Amino acid sequence: SQTIHQWPATLVQPVGSPLSLECTVEGTSNPNLYWYRQAAGRGLQLLFYSVGIGQISSEVPQNLSASRPQDRQFILSSKKLLLSDSGFYLCAWGQTSRWYFGPGTRLTVT
Amino acid sequence: DQQVKQNSPSLSVQEGRISILNCDYTNSMFDYFLWYKKYPAEGPTFLISISSIKDKNEDGRFTVFLNKSAKHLSLHIVPSQPGDSAVYFCAARGAHGGATNKLIFGTGTLLAVQP
Numbered sequence: 053s054q055t056i057h058q059w060p061a062t063l064v065q066p067v068g069s070p071l072s073l074e075c076t077v078e079g080t081s082n083p084n085l086y087w088y089r090q091a092a093g094r095g096l097q098l099l100f101y102s103v104g105i106g107q108i109s110s111e112v113p114q115n116l117s118a119s120r121p122q123d124r125q126f127i128l129s130s131k132k133l134l135l136s137d138s139g140f141y142l143c144a145w146g147q148t149s150r151w152y153f154g155p156g157t158r159l160t161v162t
Numbered sequence: 163d164q165q166v167k168q169n170s171p172s173l174s175v176q177e178g179r180i181s182i183l184n185c186d187y188t189n190s191m192f193d194y195f196l197w198y199k200k201y202p203a204e205g206p207t208f209l210i211s212i213s214s215i216k217d218k219n220e221d222g223r224f225t226v227f228l229n230k231s232a233k234h235l236s237l238h239i240v241p242s243q244p245g246d247s248a249v250y251f252c253a254a255r256g257a258h259g260g261a262t263n264k265l266i267f268g269t270g271t272l273l274a275v276q277p
Contacts, residue, residue: 054206086265088265088267094269095265095268095269095270096206096251096253097269098264098266101264142204142206144205144265146255146263146265148263149194149196149213149263150208150211151196151209153198153205153206153207154205155205156203156204156205158203158218
């Protein structure tokens with residue numbers, strides 16, 4: 053069965069500090085991977101997706117970047133965090149009729 | 163632009179009654195629709211999906227109805243249970259030219275099932 057790991061589970065970072073969130077997937081190969089964010093009181097916004105190693109597409113202009121160094125690893129980064137980067141970050145992998153989500157990372161930028 | 167809309171931010175129903183969660187979409191190119199349930203500080207859990215070529219799909223207490231002409235879908239939960247209390251997200255899959263199919267989410271509806 054497919055499993056998605058995300059870490060850390062929670063993170064509190066000051067404005068201007070760097071960020072690295074990691075996502076790894078088990079039980080599948082060459083998955084389509086996605087980063088979503090849920091801001092307070094909002095829906096799930098797609099940030100990045102990747103169809104393969106080194107292939108990243110950005111959905112919205114922002115202060116974040118993503119990388120896929122390995123087939124089942126997806127990383128979300130920032131060089132300098134903004135207050136508006138606070139939210140709940142979710143990694144997902146998708147196939148035809150369903151997407152599977154990881155447990156999420158709660159990021160608070162202070 | 164919001165391609166997937168859930169116009170009711172919250173819904174309260176009595177235990178044992180039917181819960182009906184609604185979703186509207188604007189893009190006629192969506193080919194799959196999914197419903198997810200989400201608890202705070204957890205990832206969404208898949209509930210049920212429907213292909214755009216169907217108008218109904220049923221799985222236990224959950225039934226999803228799709229009305230393509232109205233660009234509307236709904237999730238029915240019968241009977242509702244207190245454990246169903248959560249935020250429900252409607253999502254649509256769109257094929258945007260090529261191999262990548264992205265899932266677009268609505269803003270969610272908070273369902274509260276009263277004992």
